[in-house]
Amino acid sequence: MKRIALFPGSFDPITIGHESIVRRAVGLFDEIIVSVGQNSTKQGFFSMETRLEWLRIVFEDLPSVKVTTYKGLTVDYCKEAGAGFILRGLRTAADFEFERSIGQMNKKMLPAVETVFLLSSPEYTPISSSIVRDIIRFGGDASEFVPSKLRDLINKQPYQL
Numbered sequence: 001m002k003r004i005a006l007f008p009g010s011f012d013p014i015t016i017g018h019e020s021i022v023r024r025a026v027g028l029f030d031e032i033i034v035s036v037g038q039n040s041t042k043q044g045f046f047s048m049e050t051r052l053e054w055l056r057i058v059f060e061d062l063p064s065v066k067v068t069t070y071k072g073l074t075v076d077y078c079k080e081a082g083a084g085f086i087l088r089g090l091r092t093a094a095d096f097e098f099e100r101s102i103g104q105m106n107k108k109m110l111p112a113v114e115t116v117f118l119l120s121s122p123e124y125t126p127i128s129s130s131i132v133r134d135i136i137r138f139g140g141d142a143s144e145f146v147p148s149k150l151r152d153l154i155n156k157q158p159y160q161l
């Protein structure tokens with residue numbers, strides 16, 4: 001059976017921290033689905049189209065990585081996509097506490113799916129989408145915190161928000 005992992009997130013925008021998790025996980029799974037969750041309570045900064053386009057650009061060299069979007073519960077999307085694993089990154093103890101409750105609730109709802117955590121590489125631990133967003137919002141240079149393929153694009157605002 002194919003080992004399919006879902007890497008769900010907001011990716012608003014994708015950072016080098018996210019990219020590193022996916023590249024490190026490529027050897028662990030036959031397929032990784034990087035999917036932008038459409039969360040009704042979280043209004044995105046970048047449009048869904050922009051986030052998906054950037055994800056596609058970043059992972060275009062990896063044939064086993066797919067980019068999608070989903071609505072609703074992550075476990076329901078796992079069933080739909082045939083994913084047996086949920087991939088998440090861990091930076092800090094705060095991430096751990098947050099991920100623990102989500103992971104344990106997901107396990108209750110769908111016992112067949114295992115959540116797999118990769119520890120952030122130390123150099124990427126302080127990087128978050130929210131800080132990158134603030135840098136962009138206030139006209140700073142965020143290029144060193146985003147994947148190299150986006151470095152020229154990201155500072156070329158206005159991008160479609």
Ligand code: ADP
Nearest residue numbers: 008009010011017018088089090120124127128
């Ligand atoms: P969410 O809104 O679901 O937290 P994010 O896009 O912020 O979505 O994050 C998606 C996943 O990537 C989460 O598991 C998060 O912990 C992980 N992640 C975010 N930033 C980093 C980073 N710098 N290094 C490693 N993992 C990260």
